[in-house]
Amino acid sequence: MMGTGKTTVGKSLAKKLGYRFFDTDESIERVANQTVREIFEEYGESDFRELETKVLAELSTLTRSAIATGGGIVLKPMNWSYLHQGLIIWLDAPVPLIVERLREDTTRPLLDTPNLTDTLTELLESRRNLYAQADLRLEIEADRTPDAIADTIIKRIPTVLKSKPIPPSKS
Ligand SMILES: Nc1ncnc2c1ncn2[C@@H]1O[C@H](COP(=O)(O)OP(=O)(O)OP(=O)(O)O)[C@@H](O)[C@H]1O
Numbered sequence: 001m002m003g004t005g006k007t008t009v010g011k012s013l014a015k016k017l018g019y020r021f022f023d024t025d026e027s028i029e030r031v032a033n034q035t036v037r038e039i040f041e042e043y044g045e046s047d048f049r050e051l052e053t054k055v056l057a058e059l060s061t062l063t064r065s066a067i068a069t070g071g072g073i074v075l076k077p078m079n080w081s082y083l084h085q086g087l088i089i090w091l092d093a094p095v096p097l098i099v100e101r102l103r104e105d106t107t108r109p110l111l112d113t114p115n116l117t118d119t120l121t122e123l124l125e126s127r128r129n130l131y132a133q134a135d136l137r138l139e140i141e142a143d144r145t146p147d148a149i150a151d152t153i154i155k156r157i158p159t160v161l162k163s164k165p166i167p168p169s170k171s
C-alpha cells in the first residue's frame with residue numbers, strides 16, 4: 001500500500017543483506033522517461049499497469065535483490081506469478097500513519113482527493129484480501145525506524161522460507 005515504507009524499508013533491507021535494490025515505480029519512470037503522474041495523466045491507469053507488469057516481469061528474474069513495488073501491483077492476477085518468484089512482504093500500516101506521511105505528497109495520482117483518510121481507507125479495504133496473500137505480514141507502528149523494520153524482516157525470513165523455498169533463478 002502507498003506510503004507504508006516499501007521504498008525506505010526496502011533500501012535498508014537491501015543494504016543489510018548486501019542485495020541490490022529496485023523500485024518498480026522508479027524503473028517505470030526510467031523506461032517511460034516520464035513520472036508516474038505524467039503516465040497516469042497522459043495514458044491512464046490501464047497503460048501504467050501494463051508497464052508495471054513488464055517491469056515486474058524483468059525484475060522478478062533477478063537474484064539477491066530487494067524490490068519495492070507500487071501498492072497496486074497486487075491488482076493484476078498475472079503479477080502474482082512474478083511476485084511468487086520471491087518472498088512477498090506486506091507492510092501493513094494503519095491509515096492514520098499513511099495520512100501523516102503522505103499529507104504533503106503530490107506524486108500519487110490515486111490520492112488526488114479532498115479526503116485522504118477516506119480514499120486511503122477505501123483503497124486499503126478493497127485490496128486487503130490481496131495484500132493478505134503475501135508470505136509475510138508486518139504491522140507497521142509509527143515509532144519504528146526503517147532499520148528496525150528491516151531487522152524484523154531478516155529475523156523472520158528463515159521461518160517463511162521453510163514453507164516457501166525460493167526456486168533458483170537464471171540471472
Ligand atoms: N519507518 C519509517 N519511519 C518514518 N518515516 C518513514 C518510515 N518509512 C517510510 N517513511 C516515510 O514515509 C514516506 C513514504 O515512504 P515510502 O516512499 O518508503 O513508501 P512506499 O511504500 O514506497 O510508497 P509508494 O508505494 O507510494 O511509493 C516517506 O516520506 C518516508 O521517508
Ligand SMILES: O=C(O)C1=C[C@@H](O)[C@@H](O)[C@H](O)C1
Pocket residue numbers: 001002025036069070071072073107108109110
Ligand atoms: O497503490 C497504487 O495503486 C499506486 C502506488 C504508487 O506506488 C504508484 O505505483 C502509483 O501511484 C499507483
